[in-house]
Amino acid sequence: MFIACVLAFVAGVYAEALHQIAFLPLLIGLGAVLVAIPFLIRMGFLRAAGTALVTAFLLAGMLRPALILLDQPPPIVDAGPSLYRGTVVESSKGAKIIGIEEPLHLSGLRALIRSDHPSAIGDSLVVLGALRDIVPTFRNPHHLSWRWVKRLEGTFCEIRGEILSARPGKRLIDGWRRYLAGRVDDSGTRHAPIVKALTIGDTASLDDGTRTLFLETGTSHILSISGSHFAVVAGFFFFIARFAFRAFSRMRQRGADRAWAALATIPFTVLFMLVAGSSLPTIRATIMIVIYMVALFFERRGHTVNALFLSVLIILLIFPHSLFTPSFQLTFCSVLFIILTGRIIRPLLIRTSRLVRWFLSLVAVGLAATIGTLPVVLYHFHGFNPLSFVYNLVAVPLMCLISTPLALAGLIAPFGGYLLRLSGEVIEVTIGLLNILNQGYIYPAIRPNLPEALLYFAALLTLVFISRRPVRFVFFVVVLPLLVITGSVTWQKRFHNNDLCVSYIDVGLGDAMLVEAPGGMRLLIDGGGFHGTGFDTGRSVIAPVLLAKKIVTLDYVVNTHPHEDHIGGLRFILSHFGVRAYMALTGPAVQPSTKNIADTLRKRGIPSLHPAAGDAFSLPLGSGMSVLTPSDTTFQDSLNDASLVLRMTLGDRSFLFTGDIGEDIEKALILLQAPLRSSVLKVPHHGSRYSSTTQFIRAVRPDLAVLSVGPGIRGIPSPETIARYTALSVPLYRTDRDGCITVCTDGKKLTVNKEN
Template identity: 30%
Template sequence: MALGLPVLLAAYASGLLAAPYLFPAPWFPFLPLLAGGLWLAWPQRRLAPLLLLLCFSCLGLVRYQLQLQSPTGSGHVAAWVGEKPLRVTGRVERVMSRPEQRSVIDLEAHTLTVAGQSRTVRGIVRIFLDSPPEAAAPGREVSLWTRLRKPRDFGTPGEFAYRRHLAREGIFVTAYLPGSEGLAVLAGDRPDLSATIARWRLAAAAFMDSYLPPEEGILARALLIGDQGGFSAELRERLAACGLSHLFAISGMHLGFLAGFLYLAARAFYRRSSRLLLWAPPRRVLPLALLPLLGFYLVMSGGALATSRAFLIAVGAALYLALSRTLAPLRTLAAAAMILLLLDPLAIFEPGFQLSFAGAAGLLVLLPPWQERLRSWSRPWRWGATLFLASLAATLATLPLAVAHFYRFAPVAPISNLLAVPLIALVALPCGLAALLLAPLALPPAVGLLKLSGLATSLALSAGEALAGLPWLSGRVWYPTPATLVGISLLVIAVGLAGHSRRWRRSAFLVAAAGILVWSWPVSAPGGMRLTALSVGQSEALLLTLPGGENLLIDGGGSRDPHIDIGKRLVAPALARLGVQHLDAVLLTHPHPDHSGGLQEVLATFPVAELWAGPGPEDLPAPLARLAAERQIPRRRFAPGWQQLATAPGLELDLYCPPAEVASANDRSLVLYARQGKRGLLLTGDLGAAGIRRLLSEPLPGPVDLLKIPHHGSRHSAPELLMQTLHPAQALVSVGAGNSYRFPDPVVLAALERNGTTLWRTDRDGTVRFLALEDGWQPQRWQRGLFR
């Protein structure tokens, strides 16, 4: 049995996708060699196809592990990661200035100065700065004193895999500078080809910013040169709400439109020569001749994955046409994916790669059956309907992936694209590119074309926002559970099957039924009560799930860094990844930002039955109070002392509220006690020593064998008194890696050690889940996509 390219691609991709869930082993590299050798030895045996599939699957597994592995040896800059500051000298590869975020410099390091001695090194360092690096242009030699760090993930379910994203770019070291004044520009400016391209892009961006209003300039930069650095969070939200984000991320659509314009223009000139027409038809010659121009556009626009995919397909199509062969679209798409993944295996995890290929596959599978029904329509109506159906097909095909990556759903997308795509494709894109080409030669007409391009982008966005304002069409934020994503995917597959023969329609019905069943299947608690301590840096967020499936979120984390929204980045995605569809209560222990900052996103996007907070108006931050009022979430206040919230056979839930006259917000922290059978836990907020003494002066509702250490492990929270009174078998503390407070304090660690208490830390262990069992609390760490 011969295996086609799509089947081999599926096997290779399955290995890549399975690799993040597996721990690396030294014998992994031998697996594809063994499977491939057996296939070569017995190519005619019945097991040969299975051996070949196994070979490709194992190849994907090995390619993932090798790509993610940090370089070793003193010759790479990654070997010098540590606490000591050192001097790094290198050449600037890329500069990114982003509003509402830190600026970024990618530095190709070549020299390190350590203790007065210079060492030659290699490797890229990603440097984060709080202010724009005005003097650091691509190609310039710069030097700085800094501490080198290895990028790390928080270890939270559903988070963006930042370390893997950087590894794909060949970056295994990061650094931080408070400002660009710590960056010394050296003599010896030596721009190579990549630096020259980067400088051209900067010059093009400056040209657009000079002659367009601010917002039009930002949109034009994204559309024409793939520079989204100027996008604010507010602009991204507006584009997502009206389903137009993809128009301002250079993709295969943009390259396709450019190829179409170039082909039509070239064909007009080609047809003027009878000699050329007698030599070969234009469709055999021009696609090959235009490839250098399309390649130039690919490089100048940033080389996005979607554009690379389209360019590879264009190369394949041009070769097929030159050889007068018939092109198989799906096979060509699979070939492009295979080439990209062989060269860049980690690309399969990038949203751009997934959305690009899913959108293209959706057009190839969903659109043709629909187009068959339009043959009898008049040409204008057929064109309009085809554009609408193409937008609908791409939207449906990418819906599961778009929601999984960006948590946004825009029902208006097929309609808004009906207006926006012609404006962008026929006006904004060609006029803008023509303006960039004309600018060095004839500035006045170039400026005119650029302004026309800017006007078209502004009209497209305005039309999209007007449509999104209509009832039932506005975009929404949506954090789907894994079961929901599987259900949506099955429904999309059912739509694709329904458009084909009657036999496939029966299958479509079964797939749709399975999708609805999976989507609506209730998420129940696996076993008894469980506590999940989310790893949210130097802040705190805990999820308590009761045996009946009720979910209580205790605090929502927060960050002192204004560039990081812990709720959007970590807490809300983690809740969705853990299967939480609604919250029976949100408990804010006290109003400090490291506990309340992430709750705004949670209250805005999740159904919440009740909001629990202290009795005073100062115990609930004003933004949360306003949001709770808008969402009609009732606030529950508590009287001082212990009160029972829930009781059932073998289950107890109690809350302690300190007296309202306590001045310290930390000492006013609400305390939660939960017990299932003999297993009891105590969550103590940020209580200080006075608050702990006040808490322990009253009898506790029951035994405590799992303790949440108060105030992130501060020594000022009476650790000795807690240990001597409670004697917990296990404890957990929520702390950030390398935090400036050096929490947990050595005094706390010593008290835990004397008591024989096992400590779990979110900075070291990541997200930790505790299951209540008969013989104690069973801890599980979130490792490689699963609790283990």
């Protein structure tokens, strides 16, 4: 019953994320259920009372996020650039979160700063910028609102500006962190950034090559502050404490050394959390370790699953947004399946030698963690390595059982430089072995949705307990048929769908359209992008959408013209996804900025097509694509006017893709009597003032128009352009307002789905 209640609470937090029900109705509902439970028990309806209790936990889970958002500050009024002082409370690559201290009327407010400044947790910052509400991020299928999650964790605004200065924190714990980091640097050890990651949780100085190696081998959990990392540190202190307590013969004879060692480990774990920066992942990991140590103290080792779920309940009560973080999901899934696997294999290893038992246990733990976290890894990282359990057999003993204890001892011991250098040598050996063995990483891999992930876990759990008759019945009667049905539906939808669907992906101020043609053919027209920000739209926006739709190969990748807001995201897609052909115009559309695209095409052997006006392409089941772009003589100097214009048809319905053409090309298309009549029009040039002329809209006569737009350029979209569509009674959908917009047709009817 307890586990069912915790799962109901988890479901409530997730349901509130999807539907965001108001606080008051939830409070009334929870109160009514709580009042009903005693009456049900008194009347003898125990089963109904149990159901009501689970329902109460469900409503409580929904109420917890709503309670946080109820206390949100009033909307931020942008008063222009100002000076802000605050302390860094979270730090990651490309972003910081500070607790504002000045001006005083904003004291206590948490604000996001997008910056690569090398400031650490506890540092005091002075920032010059404009304070504003967090801008909603890309709203696409299978993407939870990042803005909602940040608000749930208490961050309601961001500062757009620059960090003027950063001073080391004055707290005692900040001084300890600097002292320990200095000891590592002064020791002259190899791989000092990795040693600092292992000992004080400082991952800021890890280089991209190291991160990539550990990611591709499935061993990145070793470098991150997570449950497994804290388990290693807690295990180190537990071993020392137990060794000390075993010196007392009376305690050893009573077997109390384990219990008291567990109790003694708790303050050291809390101290490590403080040294590691007290970030939310470290606090979550500490809660899990403390609960487990308390269970050991009270000799409740057999209740580890209940202890795990208790830690989940406590964490989500305090930090409900943790449910949506990769670190929490990975830690919970790995620990759960390691516990269950341990229960299965422990009786089988009783008669084996200690060395064999240790090795087989290590293999089993690696397999359990790999298999148990697979859906989470695929969802968040879009790739996995089926050999990761092998690499963990190498990396975990060397890094966790040898290097980390050596480094921790080196920080504590008076003359620990030798131990720190020895720790660095062990890391050098580990990295060398991983570089030699690094094979098998699969990217991109399909991204599961929530029902698919739950079905996967249901199949795993029923297989774990398959020896029990009721579980065997559930597996063969419920789980296995659902697996077959889900696989069949996914296959049918992916390869045997007869509709033509176009998804206008929300990429901000840019274009990206995914075309799903009949017969499983897939085209990507443009890929969005940003100028000079370092943000990879292809990796972070386009790829997750494709993989959520189970697309790892595209038949065509099309670039209408080589401006960054159209071509930026295509570089990543062309480099990592299967692509059968690349399509772009020749002539003025060829720019030096496309050289890396040409290099990628040549390296991967992707054919490049350069269509001309009047070219037509037959697509499966009667659908087709034609090129309407005027001949080269009508091109102007503007790359926008050199955009590739395409028209796709199925039956009586058609879609017109216009790139960023302006009024000159619109007039040329009308004069050339191009077949412009289309059911759906992609609004040219993001709705700029000098496009979408009244004559052009009348020539197209669309049933609806889609505007791909986002913040970034003043005057786009132009009010005059919006007014022209309104005057002609053309329904206008906008990605900045509606999120991703998907329009489908069977050749006769049109259906429109909005993400927001």
